[in-house]
Amino acid sequence: xxxxxxxxxxxxxxxxxxxxxxxxxxxxxxxxxxxxxxxxxxxxxxxxxxxxxxxxxxxxxxxxxxxxxxxxxxxxxxxxxxxxxxxxxxxxxxxxxxxxxxxxxxxxxxxxxxxxxxxxxxxxxxxxxxxxxx
Numbered sequence: 001x002x003x004x005x006x007x008x009x010x011x012x013x014x015x016x017x018x019x020x021x022x023x024x025x026x027x028x029x030x031x032x033x034x035x036x037x038x039x040x041x042x043x044x045x046x047x048x049x050x051x052x053x054x055x056x057x058x059x060x061x062x063x064x065x066x067x068x069x070x071x072x073x074x075x076x077x078x079x080x081x082x083x084x085x086x087x088x089x090x091x092x093x094x095x096x097x098x099x100x101x102x103x104x105x106x107x108x109x110x111x112x113x114x115x116x117x118x119x120x121x122x123x124x125x126x127x128x129x130x131x132x133x134x
Contacts, residue, residue: 012043013070017062019079031078035071038086042093044101045069046125051109052076052132076103076111076134093119104130 005027007018022028037043050064055073065073074080085094094117101115104127112127113120120126 012039012067013062013065016065016070016074019074020058020062023079032081033079034082034084035074035080036084036086037071040088040091041068042085042087042091042119043068043071044083044085044094044119045123046072046103046111046113048110052105052111053109072103072111072113078134102130102133104133106130 005018005022007015009015009018019028019033023030045066045068047065047069050061050073054060055077061073071080071083075083087094087096099115099117101113101117101120103111103113106112106127112130113125114128114130114133116126
């Protein structure tokens with residue numbers, strides 16, 4: 001039987017450091033992972049404190065992300081190919097279903113999405129035109 005690495009964190013963004021350490025030790029692949037996120041909040045905000053060009057500095061990124069914006073940098077960096085949000089029935093930030101969300105860089109160098117879902121437009125994460133979309 002294979003053992004699966006696991007961790008328990010207080011602040012959700014601390015999980016990203018765990019993934020980075022597993023990637024560095026070659027315990028999981030660098031890219032193409034599927035994140036199954038159990039939470040009452042989607043944590044899919046775009047970080048306001050760090051431009052995309054600084055995502056490659058792991059320590060700087062981990063220092064600046066928060067509990068609400070730690071997932072999208074990992075998606076944009078290629079680590080997570082899919083995100084499945086397992087939410088309670090009363091959590092209404094994003095409707096149930098499959099959503100294709102494109103990420104990219106705005107004119108100021110920050111991560112944004114072209115998704116017009118209310119969750120993203122209300123959080124100022126939306127931009128109609130993006131550079132380097134993924």
